[in-house]
Amino acid sequence: MTDVSLPRAGFRAALGQIWRGQRVWLASCLILLALAVFDPGQAWESAGFAGDALMRTAPYLVLSIAIAAWAGATGADNLIARAFTGAPILMIGLAALAGGISPFCSCGVIPLIAALLAMGVPLSAVMAFWLASPIMDPSMFVLTAGVLDLEFAVAKTVTAIGLGVFGGAVVHVLARGGALSDPLREGVGNGGCGGARVRAPKPVVWRFWTEAERRTKFGKTAASTTVFLAKWLTLAFLLESLMLAWVPAETVTALLGGTGVMPILTATLVGVPAYLNGYAALPLVGGLIDQGMAPGAGMAFLVAGGVTSIPAAMAVWALARPQVFAIYILLSLSGAFAAGLLFQIWVSI
Template identity: 70%
Template sequence: MADLSSNAPPNQIWVAVKKQKVWIASGILLLLVAALSPDQARDSLGFVAQSLLTTAPYLLLSIGIAAWAVATGADNLIARAFTGSPVLMIFLAALAGGLSPFCSCGVIPLIAALLTMGVPLSAVMAFWLASPVMDPSMFLLTSGVLGFEFAIAKTLAAIGLGVAGGFIVMALAGSHILHDALRDGVGNGGCGAAKIRNPKTVVWRFWNHGDRVEKFGKEAFKTTLFLAQWLTLAFLLESLMLAYVPAETITSVLGGTGIGPIAIATVVGVPAYLNGYAALPLISGLMEQGMAQGAGLAFLVAGGVTSLPAAIAVWALVKPRVFTLYIAISLGGAFMIGLAYQGWTLI
């Protein structure tokens, strides 16, 4: 742990604080609630504990999948999605983005590698759009919080958005928008390039290798801390939302079956989305108060694709006009997905 004593350098203290910023935010929020309403603080703590206990089986499965992917090297399989005809690449890239347990920290170097190695932007866009919305861990948590049917819908939405975006980019090939798409100075992708050029063999029986067992343990610990901090904050926010936001307000703004609530949820999802794990219990609480299911899905899709990590990955590598296209496809696709799912739930 970082030394937080008075003798620690200021920059070291700041780094340690940044690493714990989510826990600190939860603590400050709880202290504020306790100062204003001790009973609500006690109720919120109970709500957080009960919610974590309810989702514990899904959390354990999610942590196991994330650690398994790193220990076995299964993320190397993503390299196989970018070979073949352009149409095939779009479908495989969308599947890889929506279904693979790919580590978010490797997205930028991986995408840089794909772009600079000549992989068509259509396939890259398909991966970009699908990747932030769904992965196996997210599927399990979505099933636990919002139900299996909603998790299936979100998975299909991720893949469908990726495929649609890929074909839109393919149709615009040769246009000014896609000409010279890369930013100046984008390199060969570093470690991400190695996965594309020389994909390593996946070691399924990782427990026979001491170094891979160590990787499993480290990844499991890291994922546990990540999920614990974000879900604690999310459930705390949900408890306050349920306590102080009138249900009739949610119903009037985001309820119903019209286009309006879905359009609002699509736009609101951009600034309000914390991350994929934190958003699930928040949407669950909103749905309990009358939010339409189509609006909920639109919020999760729009928020996921335009979330800060996902957007930064795109902005860092391509020219602003390509980034604008990415945002337009994201929001337009999320809105259409919300409409389609809302229509499905009414059948």
Template identity: 75%
Template sequence: MSINRIWLVSLGIILLLVLIDRAQALDSVVFTANALATTAPYLLLSIFIAAWAGATGADNLIAGAFSGSPLVMIGLAAVAGGFSPFCSCGVIPLIAALLAMNVPLSAVMAFWLASPIMDPSMFVLTTGVIGLEFAVAKTLAALGLGITGGLVVHALTISGGLTDPLRPGIGSGGCGGRKVRDPQPVIWRFWTDADRRAKFFKEARSITLFLARWLTLAFLLESLMLAFVPAESVTALLGGTGVGPTAIATLVGVPAYLNGYAALPLVGGLLEQGMAPGAGLAFLVAGGVTSIPAALAVWALVRLPVFALYIALSLGGAFTIGLLYTAWTAL
């Protein structure tokens, strides 16, 4: 069995530290182990939630968000994006399926903007790593960005813009598409079905390995950041209540964002060193929606006007959300 490249990166960092600073290597390993142990209860709960959603078929409930009047669909789609656990292969194929089936772009955009920011597993881990207030703010940010983006697209669509959003040749395949085209019933008592029990354990194993490798790397990087990045530098660049720190965090979030789960410990460490809370939230929102891998996937799927609007809504929304949260925390 080949070793995942994320594990290799973590191992490489530790070996490099052993060569140049053996004491820091030991400190980083201890820091990472302690951080993983501290977040273990939240980690286990998030794994259970995600595996349970897959085994019961609760993620199929997302199909109900894309029916009704356009305004109702926008609200439901934002909620579905912000609260529904979704399989890792599903987001991009799902968007293609929705658009190919002529679901209004406004509802699709609402889901698309809200989905990368928050889900139940992310909420639990955000609470454990940063705090409940920040997790609630991030959830509200997901809903607010999704609804606002959907309403903007709805207004543009009514005026005659944004027709035929998909690039030529884009189909509607993928497991995400099937959830909408052919939603399956939810079986809450999944343990009574052998196949669903097997799916639960398979999902739990897959999610455990995914979170373990990303959080190990994230806590390792956090240990290096705390060791080598002066707190006063972070405070000077990203602290305070002005628009500058939030704008910088919004723009930096695009190339620097690793993964929704991996970013949490990094932002937690920056907040401890003086980063403004609003800047931290802006980083997570902007990075989640417009990280380079996500942006490339969107680019490959939709025409240029839709892609440009997606980026503008993401960055503009993240910046505004950061300012609002900074104002709230200053009260």
């Protein structure tokens, strides 16, 4: 009798891999399919809205993709490793700056953090990098300037660095008192591609096009970044079209409008469960601001959601002990609230 369990298991594994790789595209297709069945007019409106929005942001997408591919091909991300040497206070500042401008991909940040902690780099500097990194990077800056505006992009960058410095300073004070001496969970090592950059940073090759391997890496990074941004922004623009069509502007204004503290506090708390993705959140926040959301609330939503998003929070939980995770979340929420409040004061002046 033939054993068909192995082929079936392989088929299920293949289907699972396809679903994991294409679920964002599938979600967009399912939204349009559901609209076509129940509200055909809105289906055409949403598809047209998403297409127009992608065309408007295309120049910023191209620049964003080029920056990401250039950073990977030249090895510019190796420069980040140099931020973790020196006196503790200097390390905190440099680590926050590195986090705010780092082009690390999500697969590189997690092993990098593990390597830094396992090699004895102070948690204060690591926390500064950890808090700043999810908020901003060069590609995010370009897209934020294009989707929202340059003032918002600059303020978000300053917020990333400021939150990193604030979090690093708090952890430094706690560590001096004897707390947080062993931040890593049991069994977490110092391996990974990100860790190798710290242990043995490689020189940056600015003229990357002279080497076939680096040209290939540029192409692969550009292709993967294009697919990543296209699928998330398509979904985001579809959701934005539905939000504009179905969510009354007065509701948004009542919850998140105005210049008081409550809209910013609400946006900070809502940002934790409602955040989709750093790139996908930008057009959603832009739509909300157009409907009356306070700019400070938009900043709080982006910062809180970025740092406490499921991938970022899961990475912290997987690597660090519960008390470090709790400090990370508290610093994230308090920093996001403060950033929203300060930005609202700034735009009101």
